[in-house]
Structures are given as C-alpha cells and as structure tokens.
Amino acid sequence: MRITVKRWLCWLAGGLSLLSGMVLADTQVQDSTGIHHFNAVPKRVITLSWEATDEVLALGITPIAAADAVDYRRWVVQPTLPASTLEIGSRLEPNLELILSLKPDLIIINPVLRDMQPQLSRIAPVLMFDAYRMDHDNAAYARQVYLELARLFGRQALAQQRIREMDGRVEQLRARLHQHFGPTLPKVEILRFAGPASVYLFGENSMPIKALQMLGVPNPGRKTMSAWGITSMPITALGQFGDRIVLHQEPFDQSDKLFPTPLWQAMPFVKAHHFAAVRSIWSYSGFFSLYYLADAITDALLTLPASPAR
Amino acid sequence: MLASRQLRAFPRFSRRYPLLLIGVIVLACLHVQINTSLPLSEQWVLLFQAPSGFDQLQFVYGNLPRMALAIMVGAVLGFSGSVLQQLTQNRLVSPMTLGASSGAWLAMVCATIWLPVWAAHSVWPALAGAMIAVAVVVVIAGPQGLGGLPLILSGMALNLLLGAVSAAVVMMHDQYVRNLFLWGSGDLAQNDWLWVSWLWPRLWPAPLVLWLAHRPLMLLRLGSQGAQGRGMRLWPVMLLLLFAALWLSSVAITAVGLIGFIGLLTPNFVRLLGARSVRGELIGSALLGAVLLLATDMLAQLGGTLGFGIVPSGAAAALIGVPGLLWFSRKRQAVSGGQQTISLVVRAQQLKPWAWIVIGASLALLALLSLTLSLSARGWQISWPDDLVWLFRWPRTLAAAAAGIGLAVAGVILQRLLRNPLASPDMLGLSAGSTLVLVLASTLLHRPLQQGATGLAFFGSMGVLLLLLALGRRMNYAPGMMALVGISLSALLDAVLQFALASGSADTFTIVGWLAGSTYRVSGGQSLALAVTVTVLLLLALLGQRSLTLMSISDGVASGRGVNLRVARVAWLVLVSLLTAAVTSVMGPIGFLGLLAPHMAALFGARRVVPQLLLSAGIGSVLLLLADWLGRMVIYPGQAPVGIVASVICGLYFIVLLLVQRARRGWA
Numbered sequence: 007m008r009i010t011v012k013r014w015l016c017w018l019a020g021g022l023s024l025l026s027g028m029v030l031a032d033t034q035v036q037d038s039t040g041i042h043h044f045n046a047v048p049k050r051v052i053t054l055s056w057e058a059t060d061e062v063l064a065l066g067i068t069p070i071a072a073a074d075a076v077d078y079r080r081w082v083v084q085p086t087l088p089a090s091t092l093e094i095g096s097r098l099e100p101n102l103e104l105i106l107s108l109k110p111d112l113i114i115i116n117p118v119l120r121d122m123q124p125q126l127s128r129i130a131p132v133l134m135f136d137a138y139r140m141d142h143d144n145a146a147y148a149r150q151v152y153l154e155l156a157r158l159f160g161r162q163a164l165a166q167q168r169i170r171e172m173d174g175r176v177e178q179l180r181a182r183l184h185q186h187f188g189p190t191l192p193k194v195e196i197l198r199f200a201g202p203a204s205v206y207l208f209g210e211n212s213m214p215i216k217a218l219q220m221l222g223v224p225n226p227g228r229k230t231m232s233a234w235g236i237t238s239m240p241i242t243a244l245g246q247f248g249d250r251i252v253l254h255q256e257p258f259d260q261s262d263k264l265f266p267t268p269l270w271q272a273m274p275f276v277k278a279h280h281f282a283a284v285r286s287i288w289s290y291s292g293f294f295s296l297y298y299l300a301d302a303i304t305d306a307l308l309t310l311p312a313s314p315a316r
Numbered sequence: 317m318l319a320s321r322q323l324r325a326f327p328r329f330s331r332r333y334p335l336l337l338i339g340v341i342v343l344a345c346l347h348v349q350i351n352t353s354l355p356l357s358e359q360w361v362l363l364f365q366a367p368s369g370f371d372q373l374q375f376v377y378g379n380l381p382r383m384a385l386a387i388m389v390g391a392v393l394g395f396s397g398s399v400l401q402q403l404t405q406n407r408l409v410s411p412m413t414l415g416a417s418s419g420a421w422l423a424m425v426c427a428t429i430w431l432p433v434w435a436a437h438s439v440w441p442a443l444a445g446a447m448i449a450v451a452v453v454v455v456i457a458g459p460q461g462l463g464g465l466p467l468i469l470s471g472m473a474l475n476l477l478l479g480a481v482s483a484a485v486v487m488m489h490d491q492y493v494r495n496l497f498l499w500g501s502g503d504l505a506q507n508d509w510l511w512v513s514w515l516w517p518r519l520w521p522a523p524l525v526l527w528l529a530h531r532p533l534m535l536l537r538l539g540s541q542g543a544q545g546r547g548m549r550l551w552p553v554m555l556l557l558l559f560a561a562l563w564l565s566s567v568a569i570t571a572v573g574l575i576g577f578i579g580l581l582t583p584n585f586v587r588l589l590g591a592r593s594v595r596g597e598l599i600g601s602a603l604l605g606a607v608l609l610l611a612t613d614m615l616a617q618l619g620g621t622l623g624f625g626i627v628p629s630g631a632a633a634a635l636i637g638v639p640g641l642l643w644f645s646r647k648r649q650a651v652s653g654g655q656q657t658i659s660l661v662v663r664a665q666q667l668k669p670w671a672w673i674v675i676g677a678s679l680a681l682l683a684l685l686s687l688t689l690s691l692s693a694r695g696w697q698i699s700w701p702d703d704l705v706w707l708f709r710w711p712r713t714l715a716a717a718a719a720g721i722g723l724a725v726a727g728v729i730l731q732r733l734l735r736n737p738l739a740s741p742d743m744l745g746l747s748a749g750s751t752l753v754l755v756l757a758s759t760l761l762h763r764p765l766q767q768g769a770t771g772l773a774f775f776g777s778m779g780v781l782l783l784l785l786a787l788g789r790r791m792n793y794a795p796g797m798m799a800l801v802g803i804s805l806s807a808l809l810d811a812v813l814q815f816a817l818a819s820g821s822a823d824t825f826t827i828v829g830w831l832a833g834s835t836y837r838v839s840g841g842q843s844l845a846l847a848v849t850v851t852v853l854l855l856l857a858l859l860g861q862r863s864l865t866l867m868s869i870s871d872g873v874a875s876g877r878g879v880n881l882r883v884a885r886v887a888w889l890v891l892v893s894l895l896t897a898a899v900t901s902v903m904g905p906i907g908f909l910g911l912l913a914p915h916m917a918a919l920f921g922a923r924r925v926v927p928q929l930l931l932s933a934g935i936g937s938v939l940l941l942l943a944d945w946l947g948r949m950v951i952y953p954g955q956a957p958v959g960i961v962a963s964v965i966c967g968l969y970f971i972v973l974l975l976v977q978r979a980r981r982g983w984a
Contacts, residue, residue: 092693094953098829099836101953102708107693118826121837128704203505204626238626240505242351242378245370259432267508269377272370 035158038136048112054100055116057137060292061152065161073097082288145216148293172297179304193224198255202263203241211235213289217299249278253306256286282306336603343610348379350617381506386613387606392568394605397579398598399561402533404462410580411565415474419449420569422482443566456974469738476907477967484960487828502575502630511571518567521560533594575630576807577637634811638804667921675934682941686713691952712835715843716944717937719899722850724936726895727910732868733888740911741896745805747905749780752809759816773901781893833904833959842902849898861925906959908966
C-alpha cells in the first residue's frame with residue numbers, strides 16, 4: 007500500500023519535473039536486488055545484456071554503448087540498435103575501463119555480471135534485472151521491467167501507449183487467426199530442431215509459448231527444467247503430438263536430412279499438413295519480442311490449411 | 317614360450333564367443349523394446365513386410381537403426397581400441413587417450429564454422445583431425461615411450477591444448493556451433509537407416525585387419541627387437557594397422573559423435589575374461605564393445621524417459637566408464653608396462669646469474685606495463701592509472717602474477733614427484749574436478765555459474781584430491797594411477813559438460829566463459845588472498861626441498877636417506893592440490909603453464925630443486941602477466957581470457973619444442 011502511494015507521488019513528481027526541466031526529485035526503481043533511488047533521468051545508458059538493450063530501445067532510448075552490440079545486430083536484430091551505439095566487449099566480460107571512460111550515468115546488467123556489481127557501481131548506478139528464471143513468469147517479468155524502466159526515464163506515457171499499440175496489433179493478429187481457423191483455434195506445439203534426430207520443445211515459461219497464449223492459441227504448456235523453458239527430446243517422441251499443429255522455429259540447416267525420411271513423412275502432423283516454419287526470431291529477449299514472435303507465429307499458422315485438427 | 321602359452325589359451329577363450337554373441341542378440345532384442353508399443357509378434361512380422369502406421373514406422377526407422385548403429389559403433393570402438401592397445405602394447409590407449417577424439421572434435425568444430433558444406437556428411441574432417449593429433453602424440457612419445465606413461469601423458473597434453481583451442485573457437489562462434497553440442501555428446505538417436513547404410517560399407521578395414529594383424533601383433537608382444545629379429549619390417553605394418561584403427565574410430569565418431577571409454581575399457585575386460593591370442597582379443601573386443609554400447613544406450617534412453625530430456629549415450633558411457641576405469645586400475649597394475657618416464661633433453665649448462673636478472677627485470681617491467689599501458693577509445697595510452705582504474709587493474713595484475721607462481725610451483729613439485737616432465741596439475745584432474753562441480757551445480761540448481769564459484773571450485777578440487785589419496789594408498793601413489801584418475805576425470809567432465817550444454821538447461825554462454833579461465837572477475841580481496849596463499853605454500857615447498865630432491869632421484873635413495881615415502885608423497889600431493897585449488901577457484905582452469913614453466917627454468921640451467929622452484933615461479937608469473945595483458949588488448953574492447961591465451965601460447969610452444977627435440981634426437 008505504502009509503495010503504491012509512493013509510486014503515485016513519484017509519478018506526480020516525475021510529471022512535475024518533466025515540466026520543470028527533467029530533474030526528478032526522487033524516483034524509486036525496483037530491480038532484482040532491491041529499490042534504487044534516482045534524482046535525475048539517466049542520459050548516458052550502457053546496457054550489458056541483450057534483454058536490457060532491447061527494453062531500453064523499446065523506450066526510444068539509444069544506449070551509448072552495449073555489450074556484444076555487433077552480435078546483437080546479427081542475432082536479435084529487432085528492435086534495431088543504431089550504429090552510434092558502441093561495442094563494449096562481451097556480455098560475459100565487458101570492458102570496465104572503456105565503460106568508465108564513457109562516463110555513463112546508468113548501467114543495466116543481468117545476473118551473469120552479478121559479481122561485478124561492486125566494481126560497476128563505482129562507475130555509475132547499476133540496475134540488475136534477472137529476466138529468465140524458473141520461478142517467475144518470464145513474460146510478466148519482462149513487462150514489469152519495461153514499465154519500471156519507463157518510470158525511471160519518465161516515459162510512462164510512451165510505454166503505456168506502446169503496450170496499448172501492441173495489444174491492439176495482437177488483437178488484429180488474433181482476428182486474422184479466427185478468420186482463418188474459425189471460432190476455436192487449434193492446439194499448437196512449437197519446437198526448435200537441435201539436429202536431424204532431436205528437438206528442443208518450448209514449454210511453459212518460454213517466450214514462444216507466452217506469445218501463443220497472448221494470441222489465445224491453446225497449448226499444453228509443459229513443465230520444463232530450464233529457466234528458458236525448453237526440453238530436449240528425440241524426433242521419434244514427436245509422434246505423440248498426433249495431427250496437432252506443430253511449428254518449428256528457424257533456422258534449421260539440416261532439414262534435407264530429416265524432412266525426406268519415411269519416418270518424418272509418416273508423422274501424423276506432417277501427413278495432415280499441420281507443420282510449418284516460423285521465421286527466425288531471437289526468443290530470449292525483452293518484452294516486445296513477444297509481439298515479434300506472435301507476428302511470426304501468426305504468419306506461419308496462416309500458411310496451414312484451415313480444416314481444424316480432430 | 318610366451319607364444320605357445322598364448323596359443324594354448326586361444327581355444328579356451330574362443331568358447332566364449334557364442335556366449336558374447338548371445339549377449340549381443342539378447343541385448344539387441346531388449347534394446348528395441350524401449351519406446352515402442354508394438355507387441356513382439358508384430359515386431360517379428362515387420363522384419364519381413366513393409367511397415368504401415370506411425371508406430372510401425374517408428375519401430376522400423378527409429379528403434380531398429382538405433383540398435384544396429386549401437387552394435388556397429390560399439391563393435392568398431394572395441395575393435396579399434398584393441399588394435400591400438402596391441403599395437404602400442406599399452407593398456408591405457410584408446411582414441412580418447414591418444415588425442416584422436418579431441419582432434420576430431422576440433423576439426424569438426426572448425427569445419428562446421430568455416431566449411432559447413434564439407435562438414436555435413438563427410439568423414440574427412442574428423443579423420444584428418446584424429447590422424448594429425450595421433451601423429452603428434454606418437455612422435456612426442458617416441459618408440460620407447462609407446463608402451464608406457466609417456467604416450468598417455470603426451471596424449472593428455474595434446475587433449476588439453478586442442479580442448480583450449482576448441483573452447484576459444486566455440487566461444488567466438490557461440491551461435492554457429494550450438495547444434496554441434498548434441499553431436500559432441502554422442503547421441504545415437506536415429507530417424508532413418510541413413511547413418512547405418514553410411515557406416516557399414518566404411519568398415520571394410522576391420523576384416524582385413526583381423527586377417528592381416530595376427531602375425532605382426534603376436535610378434536610385437538615379444539618386443540620390437542624380437543620382431544625385427546624374425547625378419548619383420550615392422551614400421552609399414554604398424555603404420556597400416558594404426559591407419560586402419562584410426563579410420564575405423566573416425567567413421568564411428570563422424571556417425572554418432574564422441575563416445576569415450578568403450579574403446580579403452582573393452583579390450584581390458586576381454587583380457588580379464590581370459591582372451592590371450594591376438595584374434596581372440598580382437599573378436600572378443602568387438603563383441604563385448606557391442607554389448608557394452610547396447611547396454612549403455614539402453615540406460616541412456618531409460619534416463620531420457622525419466623524426464624532429464626535427452627541423455628546422450630556418450631555421457632552415459634562416461635558415467636559408467638569412469639568407475640569402471642578406476643576399478644580396473646585398482647585391480648591390477650594397469651600401466652606397469654613400458655618405460656615410465658620420459659626425458660626432455662636439456663642443454664647442459666650452469667645456471668647463469670643473468671637468468672635471475674632477466675626474469676626479475678621482465679617481471680617488474682611486465683607488472684608495470686600491465687598497470688600502465690593500455691588501449692582506450694582514443695588508442696594506445698601509457699599513464700599511471702587514476703584511483704578507479706587502479707582499482708580495476710591491480711587485482712588482475714596481482715592475481716595473474718600469483719597464479720603464475722602457484723601453477724609453476726605445483727608443476728615443479730609434480731614433475732619431480734612423478735619423475736615425469738610431462739606431469740602438470742591440470743593432468744591430475746584437479747581443475748577438471750573444480751569445473752565439474754561448478755557445471756553440475758549450475759545445471760542442477762539452475763543458477764548462474766559465476767555465483768559463489770570460488771567456494772564450489774575449491775570443494776571440487778579437494779574432492780579430487782581425496783579421491784587421489786584414497787585410490788593411491790593401495791598403489792603407493794604410482795604415477796600411472798595418478799594419470800589415470802586425471803584422464804578419467806577430464807573425460808567425465810567433458811561428457812557432463814557436453815550433456816549440460818546439449819540439454820539446453822544450462823547457460824552455454826557462462827559455462828564456456830568459465831572454462832576459459834579469466835582474471836576478469838577477481839576482486840581485490842581474492843587476489844590478495846591468492847597471493848598470500850601462494851607465497852605461504854611456496855615457502856613450505858622451499859622448506860621441504862630436501863625430500864623433494866631425494867625423491868626426484870629415486871624412491872630407493874629417498875628412503876635410504878630416511879625419507880618416509882608415504883608421508884612425503886601425501887604431503888607434496890596436498891601441497892600441489894592446495895596450489896591448484898587456490899588458483900582454479902579464483903580464475904578457472906589454466907592449462908599448460910604448470911607444464912611449461914618448470915621446463916623453461918630447466919632450460920635456463922636450474923637443475924637443483926630450490927633454483928628450479930624460484931626460477932619457474934618467476935617464469936610462470938612472467939608468462940601469465942604477459943598472457944593476461946595480451947588477452948586484454950588483442951581483441952579490444954573484448955577480452956580474450958588469460959587461460960585460453962596462456963594455453964594456446966604455452967601449448968603450441970611446448971608441442972613444437974617436443975617435436976623439435978624428437979627431430980634432433982632421431983627416432984630411436
């Protein structure tokens with residue numbers, strides 16, 4: 007209760023300070039280690055994890071430097087990281103002296119750098135967000151982090167607007183799916199190939215399954231043993247899915263060794279043409295990656311025949 | 317006389333073939349029952365008519381080829397292991413211990429990244445990697461060393477080097493090789509007869525070997541001199557057999573990935589069962605290999621149904637193989653044959669006083685450079701660091717220097733204790749033990765690897781020490797046994813690691829990062845503690861130098877002068893473990909330094925214990941300071957971890973040095 011009152015006060019203060027030249031009286035931000043106080047809106051932000059880079063970009067803020075910026079542009083791709091953002095070394099060992107020389111006023115990390123927090127906090131205030139855990143809802147937490155950061159940067163209005171936009175667009179996607187499949191959407195499984203004989207199946211807490219739930223597509227949401235919500239299983243175990251719809255996330259460069267085989271062709275869902283590819287999307291990123299995933303999944307589902315599964 | 321006794325033993329063991337064959341058939345039948353709902357009668361019918369329906373197709377294209385592949389690969393691994401062991405007259409030889417597996421793995425990793433089309437379905441990368449690795453190992457060990465520990469230790473050294481290089485490559489191309497991990501962990505799952513029909517025509521050398529190898533291998537048992545006396549031109553035949561054995565294991569590796577231990581253990585078990593003749597051992601190993609891999613793969617599949625995700629057969633083989641190997645080594649003097657030591661020719665010279673000056677000066681200069689000279693966003697900069705930069709730099713510099721001392725001192729002690737210049741702390745499995753505990757903790761407890769790493773790593777290497785002490789007591793801490801524990805633990809680590817990486821439950825990224833060995837996360841307190849620990853342990857070593865000197869001459873001399881061998885060995889082992897644990901727990905595994913520094917000190921002419929301890933401590937420090945500084949600059953703003961830089965530089969230098977010496981000394 008007290009916190010909500012404080013939050014209201016903060017928002018009020020934030021709104022007032024926006025008017026009076028971007029100086030915050032006292033913003034409190036909750037990260038995975040506790041509550042942090044900020045007196046001013048950070049201007050020079052350095053992000054040392056890809057989730058953080060993603061969330062900050064989604065607030066319309068360009069980090070001055072990001073860890074693995076080059077690889078981010080290759081693997082995560084969306085949202086686009088401007089060329090002005092400097093590469094600062096790997097997410098595992100970002101270059102402390104370079105960070106120091108850039109004089110940041112905020113550093114955002116994830117638990118990979120937990121034990122570097124003492125050193126980093128000597129350079130600038132550090133926020134740590136533990137995005138992927140088995141014991142929380144990864145998608146809900148991503149949203150919470152996004153809103154938390156929005157408050158820090160005084161961009162709640164923008165954040166709310168973007169979330170509304172996203173909801174609206176997801177609504178459109180859902181409408182397209184219903185238009186195609188009718189009032190009840192078919193059950194869907196999503197997986198990624200580990201090779202021609204084994205797959206990683208996305209389960210309960212994984213972002214692709216969260217995207218499915220957002221679209222209102224039913225999925226069994228299996229329990230998994232990993233923070234990212236994936237389980238490995240052999241190809242032969244996929245027979246249990248029957249003629250349910252199965253999607254696979256690209257890339258899969260050994261498809262020529264699997265797809266022509268008699269066993270694969272005999273999979274009930276392949277026979278029933280209930281199998282499609284989802285274009286490559288980085289699925290361990292920030293809140294809006296849910297939308298990119300949902301968009302890609304919808305496109306994949308719309309390539310399938312409309313006849314509902316038995 | 318020996319030969320005639322073997323000939324008499326031959327018919328007795330051959331009576332066991334039918335038994336082993338029945339074992340293969342029974343296990344094969346049981347093996348295909350996993351993951352199928354078809355009744356037996358229907359399975360029988362499927363052998364004669366085309367399948368219909370998914371369950372039948374799954375049986376015919378999933379279960380049957382997997383079973384066939386397990387039989388073929390198991391037989392091939394057992395068979396080629398037996399050929400290699402008889403060829404070298406060394407009971408610890410296998411594709412794994414000879415460096416062939418790690419050579420094949422590195423070659424596959426590189427091919428996947430740079431020549432993906434070529435890598436996909438070809439045996440050539442694995443074969444080339446395996447051949448080159450084994451050639452290097454054999455050349456280093458030399459003809460006299462083939463039968464004993466030198467071969468195993470050179471194999472181990474090359475394994476470490478190739479492992480470091482693969483780790484570096486994997487680290488820089490994380491995303492590209494991700495799908496290789498499951499292959500690397502030896503997964504037998506099949507979806508077609510593709511690999512079976514690929515593999516069997518490539519097994520043609522096996523019957524040829526069986527037909528040709530009898531006489532040469534029999535003669536080899538009499539010693540190579542005896543064989544040459546009977547007019548055999550040994551080298552061409554041996555080379556041919558070696559090539560055949562490597563070809564066979566390479567095709568198996570290409571088909572299913574890395575499955576260790578089967579090739580190592582099977583021939584030994586077959587001998588325990590009574591096989592004496594060349595053919596008896598070869599055929600027996602093939603049959604028992606099939607039995608073992610079928611059984612292992614069944615366990616792996618059952619483990620998979622228990623909800624661990626996929627349990628790769630390679631990991632299961634290692635889990636069973638390590639206790640098997642340790643039990644086996646306890647039962648009999650596994651490494652008693654052949655030459656036990658290897659000598660590195662060192663230019664005989666007095667220890668020059670300038671050596672101290674050179675090392676001391678480079679130490680001071682490097683420490684100063686590492687604190688002042690660095691790259692920045694504006695290019696090279698040399699200046700005394702301001703307060704904050706100083707705070708970032710000094711722990712790393714101090715930690716690198718202290719770790720260099722610690723590993724070098726541990727190396728000197730170990731080489732003198734085992735009287736073997738290829739011994740080093742990483743070969744005892746101490747660092748493998750720490751890493752193993754960390755990986756298990758992060759996989760099973762689902763937490764970031766870096767969290768609380770120091771305590772866990774220390775716990776791991778002390779566990780290995782206890783294992784060494786417990787196992788070693790019976791065998792008087794024989795060098796062969798120590799090496800065996802190291803080999804087993806490293807192989808177990810590899811298997812668990814591949815499993816953790818493949819299952820997707822652990823964070824590939826942080827594990828590979830920890831394996832690299834780095835000063836990045838060392839805090840001021842940790843580096844001070846490390847420096848103090850290392851200094852105290854170095855002083856202790858200096859105090860005990862008399863017993864080390866005597867023991868490095870021979871056990872007889874030492875006990876004659878009143879050294880209690882048991883107590884002394886245990887004390888020195890504990891000292892080495894403490895040094896290794898202290899370094900590994902702060903920085904992660906750092907290979908090769910403990911091997912190289914003592915050797916370089918000897919090159920400078922330090923022959924007595926005290927000068928060698930002090931000089932190699934200095935050299936170790938210099939090398940790690942250099943590696944750390946280079947690592948910070950070479951891919952700026954990224955950081956190449958000191959462990960990888962040191963391993964690659966020292967390892968390459970060392971292998972080249974050994975090869976050059978072999979060339980100079982000639983092949984006899």
